[in-house]
Amino acid sequence: MRIAKILLAGAAAAAMVGFLAAPAAAAPTDDTTATFEVLAGTLDIVAPATADLGDGAPGGTITGQLGTVTVTDSRGAADASWEATVTATVFQTGGGTPPETVLPSEIDYWSGPETATTGDGTFTEGQATAGDAAPLDSATPLTAFTHTGGTGGNTAAWNPTLVVNVPLDSIAGVYTGTVTHSVA
Template identity: 70%
Template sequence: MRITRTLLVGSAALLAAGLIAAPAAAAPTGDTDVTFEILAGTLDITVPATADLGTGSPDSAIEGQLGAVTVTDDRASDDASWTATVTSTDFTTGTGTASETILASEIDYWSGAATATTGNGTFTPGQANAGAAAPLDTTTPLTAFTHAGGTGNNSASWNPTLVVNVPLDNVAGVYTGTVTHSVA
């Protein structure tokens, strides 16, 4: 018992002298400041690499769909609005003479309704149906699809249709051109 009493007396003396710390007093509540970050991504558009619209003859219309066009907005923005536009080159075959060229303005585009959407806000096709189809242009972008308002991330997909109005004086051949979708 003598050893225990000596330890207790010795510990009390060290505590009184400030050589050892007193145990922390427990509090009934405790606060922890916590932080985290939500990272902003990018605004992107994906399109099919190729599309074959089929066949036709002079003075006819060749109609076909391009395949899924998708805008993905991962900007995590307060205003998640965007506009997708489309332009086209002229389509040519052979050496691209007048009778071997179909002007972009002779190709009508209509986006149709969205095939899929995510997020909030208002998704609006540029041309909801065939009756609203509009000619493409080499320099002036045509609105393909828009998203207005909403917050955070969103996406929209659509499968646009092209209608090639083949002039009567065009020659036979495989015509190629480039349709370009952009988003901002």
């Protein structure tokens, strides 16, 4: 009887050790909290470094495109609105003393329609048609293009046209000036 009790006690002890050593049951799911950061970028505008608008006679017009102007908005803003503007300096030639000039107000700017856009919101050209062309100025910016609403990033590109109303008293020569696009 004593042996039976010892064997029974030994079996119970062995069962208890087996129970305690059994692997834990795994949970059917588990969560990991992951994070990432969207960085705030910049609002930039890029325009061609040079443009040859062509040639023409005194009293006539010279019409030429500047090349593609592009606004890139990577600010990641909740309101991704911006306005691109344009101004110009006096155009002058070294052919006389003092140099001969064509004023910015004698040069019309026509943004034309966008050539490409990305992102949401509303893209609007400053001058949709040639009939909407407006004179440039050296002090008062002319709206070239706008973007309203939308969120996050966006881009817009257009190829503006300049129409030089050559004064009748202009002398022959190559006239040089600067057209400046800005965005804010």
